[in-house]
Amino acid sequence: MDLDREALLKLYNTMTVIRHFEERGIPETGQRGMSASVHSSAGQEAVPVGVCANLSDEDYIGSTHRGHGHCIAKGVDVKQMMAELFGRATGPNKGKGGSMHISDMSKGMLGTNGVVGASIPLALGAALTSKVKGLNRVAVAFFGDGASSQGVLHESMNLASIWKLPVIFLCENNGYAMSTPSEYGVSTTHISDRAQGYDMPGVLVDGMDVFAVYDAAAQAVARARSGEGPTLVECQTYRYYGHTVFDNPLTYRSKEEEDHWRARDPLNHFRTVVIPQGEITAAELDQLDADAEALMEEAVKFADESPLPKPEELYDDVYVDYPKDMMKRGVNMSI
Amino acid sequence: MDLDREALLKLYNTMTVIRHFEERGIPETGQRGMSASVHSSAGQEAVPVGVCANLSDEDYIGSTHRGHGHCIAKGVDVKQMMAELFGRATGPNKGKGGSMHISDMSKGMLGTNGVVGASIPLALGAALTSKVKGLNRVAVAFFGDGASSQGVLHESMNLASIWKLPVIFLCENNGYAMSTPSEYGVSTTHISDRAQGYDMPGVLVDGMDVFAVYDAAAQAVARARSGEGPTLVECQTYRYYGHTVFDNPLTYRSKEEEDHWRARDPLNHFRTVVIPQGEITAAELDQLDADAEALMEEAVKFADESPLPKPEELYDDVYVDYPKDMMKRGVNMSI
Amino acid sequence: MTTTMQPTGTREIQFREAINECLRQEMELDENVIIMGEEIAGGAGRQDQGVEDAWGGPFRTTVGLIQQFGKERVLDTPLSEAAFIGAAIGASSTGLRAVAELMFIDFIGVCMDQLINNAAKMRYMFGGQVKVPFTMMTRIGAGFGAAAQHSESYYSIFSHIPGLKGVCPSDAYTAKGLLAASIRDDDPVVFFEHKGLYGISGPVPEEPYVLPLGKARTVREGTDITLVGISKMTWTAFAAAEELAKEGINCEVIDLLSVSPIDYDHINESVQKTHRLIVVDEDTPVCSMASEICSRVAEEVFDYLDAPPSRVTAPHTPVPYSRAMENEYMPNETRIIATVNKLMGR
Amino acid sequence: MTTTMQPTGTREIQFREAINECLRQEMELDENVIIMGEEIAGGAGRQDQGVEDAWGGPFRTTVGLIQQFGKERVLDTPLSEAAFIGAAIGASSTGLRAVAELMFIDFIGVCMDQLINNAAKMRYMFGGQVKVPFTMMTRIGAGFGAAAQHSESYYSIFSHIPGLKGVCPSDAYTAKGLLAASIRDDDPVVFFEHKGLYGISGPVPEEPYVLPLGKARTVREGTDITLVGISKMTWTAFAAAEELAKEGINCEVIDLLSVSPIDYDHINESVQKTHRLIVVDEDTPVCSMASEICSRVAEEVFDYLDAPPSRVTAPHTPVPYSRAMENEYMPNETRIIATVNKLMGR
């Protein structure tokens, strides 16, 4: 770990912004009747933050349905994200995507994704672009423990390995796919062990410890950038809330289990490690928390004051070039 | 190995029938203008024969595009198979399937299959039937080295492992997927090593040695029958001819390589092991070869003399129950 | 009016409950019926710890099944649609009647091969040697702010595939009867549940019953124009018809129910009476169920048509997230009424 | 008649060579163009041992590319369609123009998700932030005794999906021009090559050129009836038209070329002249391109139609292996002629 004061503050700041986004933004979205498919990553902040601290805007990430943290860690504007969740025209996706499709190409953020596993080959493709064009960029494919059972992951690991693509397979193992425990759904003790079958390193990391994640990612990124190929990193983490707001997780996991993980909270853990070192004070971190809270206030206000997309924007952005009348022709649209 | 004289003769007989079927049936099919999608398994005989010697008609196999050997080893009638290749009504599939879809449900033969990897879950399903109904049957999913890169294999191995299904994943690694060498397409030295990632045994076997295959399969079958779950078996083998008749394999592999493998011919190997033991004579085996040759003569004759399907049979067997007029209604068919 | 297609009795239950009741009864009646899918029960592997039915199905259509039938017949699966749907097809071709659930039709692309190359074709390729009594339950429908990957209604793709059957129940009664028919049928059937119907109640007989696959029903008789609705759109068409009745236009509303085979005799008979046709289809328009029905009617009862066979569908765009656009995307009463008026020359 | 859609010059090359030439020229013109697929070259990883182009593409459409452009831009893939087609989509959204080949359209079910949920929807879901200049080349067509899993022509499924474009060239000239257009286009395009066309030669200019996506062409002018052909069926329709001319029936034959968007203006104009329409489509009928075109024409130029818009397609069955049945499966001249005669009232 080679992090200076500023970098450390940034880690914490990003984590607390994610936490506040999840805890404020999701209920606010629900209150506006748009909660159908919004997934909280609270509890998992150390993973995207530790990983993305190793990346620049030029690097790419592919994300999941539980992707707010990935977006924020990769630098997507939080106010715009809130606007996207509220279905506003000022969202990065102009209100067309919502929580499960937030993207920001200017930040190398290839989209959260509603189909489990589907974004993995997109990250592969971004890595291929980098390789073919000699850009020295890396791509990170985030996916969950549930996603590890999708065939496309296996195909992608094999392909990345034989082509030595600069890609990192970053598994966020939060123990559950909806209510299905990974010890039921996954036939290996550690997903990271599967790396052996693809001739790549497999690394198991404490996903509640942002420094551990940072270090593991740093190594994988270095390997990727130097042309040695992919790495599989499994981060053991936990989501504090249900799969979506409609899910009560206590129907399938215990309060004790939740308490156990909450006791290892990534923000707290950061504090317990960093404050004793003396360079950063609790007050500074409290201030970052307060700033994050204020930022959410601002974001909610920004989103609420933003215009809704116009109904006729429905027809925009389907194609770069396609006769618009063909999109509505013969189906008796009202506009 | 616990094989008596009769069992040994049966092994050899099945291998020589397969060899003769491939070497006679495929050119004959070609001469009748039906060679578009026919794949020879000559060279690979020891694999299906060694495996299926452990199975009864009640057990199931799922097969591949290169499936004649699987069919014959599982007891499908050779004359009917020839008729199927010739597109005759007397084929097991009534001429509707051809080489890539030969099936015989009465023998537990769930079909050769034209989509690489697609039959793997079918075998899984047959194993599930056995488990749910307590039938004590096993299912073998044959697939190639190329197929090992298909996502569905990964999903199936994981599923079979967590459900402890009585299934054997039987990889026929003949070194190539079309012209793509497995050392390029497969990111692990031994496909069998991937078993570890699915908490199942992985076994590497000399696929030119029918006894080795028999033993490995026996163990996997015993494990499956006793409810312990799946095994991955990789048999290293070789196809003597091109991918199809349209392919000249010398454009991607050397004569030396071919010679090397032909020197390990499974039928010859059988002779070199068994004849010295003294119970079976070369003459007996020669006779089996001659019988196989005669059988092919008969099969070609049977197929040639068999009726073609009637054009209107086109509409049969699509569904068990569907209004036949709906299949041709409004499309101006001539019958 | 096909009266047998209308419910009798007074007990009312929700669409979701009708599905659940059907599954329970079919599993009681036939021990070969099994069901599998993601979160079918939920909390898989934790039964010992008292966890049961953590989800009971994402929309609680499978709740209680695991308690009654055990985990041998009610199987929670990992996120592996190609493997478990393929396995269900394999099981169905070897003696079971497997029901598999694809959580949303939007995910079909990860397992489509098993449907089109195995389920649909095995019987044919095998020359009739096998039956594949497999049912795939899945969910369709937009209108919930779920955006482009959770709102599709791809039934037309399945109707296109020879070897598959498809049904789109529109209420609790048809859900129970058609699901029973699908499970008992010896061919593969895709059963499409519209998310917007789950909470809607209607009369449903308690005892098991079967409605015929391949039959449409008339839910409103009329003389001026035929509206064909699919799934939830039947009721959008119905509501438009009620509105139009006030203006003196008498719409006949047909509930398609079956998307393969399609009950052309029923539709044609209606159009021969009304001389006008509008298909109301929530799916996008190109090569859709709407185009299929309009083209067949145009071909088969051409001389009876007094106006162009028309459609009210979603536009040729993905489903947008923001309600501001999604409301415009959805076929609605206003668009149906305007189209009826156009065809009636008003 | 759109004369620009007809070739000039006298050099004749095969359909397969036209594709190969186009790929070569596009790769020369734009270094962002890469191509990947199974056996695109063949003998992958053995270049050092003198192995080059062991296959050069299963139909030799990609032969020679690896020699010229190297293995960084011409990538042989393992049997992993979901991964490599997804990767091509990802590459296309980050600065490359990736062409990926799906060996046969029959295999689409293993990678469909990447097409429908990523390629087709990314631009929309992202609010226009991204272009996806991705081309998927694939093969269609029955008639070769290749049976149910190697003979499909599923273009209608892709036309149904908003966000995708699709083209079905019918000869060497349109193959080269439309493939160039597909590659240069900033949207995802599926390029459907009919196996039965590869060996057929026709005039093709040597220099690179582009034909417009979304445009049909008239390949035979006529006054009595409009026949719309798709891919190879254009020539089956053409042959029927020549036959019918001898009997005094004058067919106009339209070569659809583009299956998304569909050139309705062109078709409508023709039907307004001939008053009759038959669509000849090798695909199965339900929710097909044929139903789509018939329904739109019925809706848009209803008053011009003197006979029901009709179709000659494959039946609603899988493709049988034996020629005895496959011959019956295929749309042919006899069936077209009989249908024309029926519509002409003869």
Ligand SMILES: Cc1ncc(C[n+]2csc(CCOP(=O)(O)OP(=O)(O)O)c2C)c(N)n1
């Ligand atoms: C292909 C596919 N199948 C099913 C779903 C429904 N689904 C959405 S999230 C989810 C669980 C994913 O679990 P995991 O990958 O562990 O991610 P987590 O939710 O834990 O972050 C499921 C089953 C989906 N979106 N896509």
Ligand SMILES: Cc1ncc(C[n+]2csc(CCOP(=O)(O)OP(=O)(O)O)c2C)c(N)n1
């Ligand atoms: C999903 C899919 N992709 C591609 C093909 C085309 N194809 C047929 S066989 C084959 C190679 C298969 O290799 P392998 O699994 O090693 O079997 P082998 O031919 O060596 O027996 C390919 C690429 C196919 N049939 N299915």
Ligand SMILES: [Mg+2]
């Ligand atoms: Mg998880």
Ligand SMILES: [Mg+2]
């Ligand atoms: Mg092989």
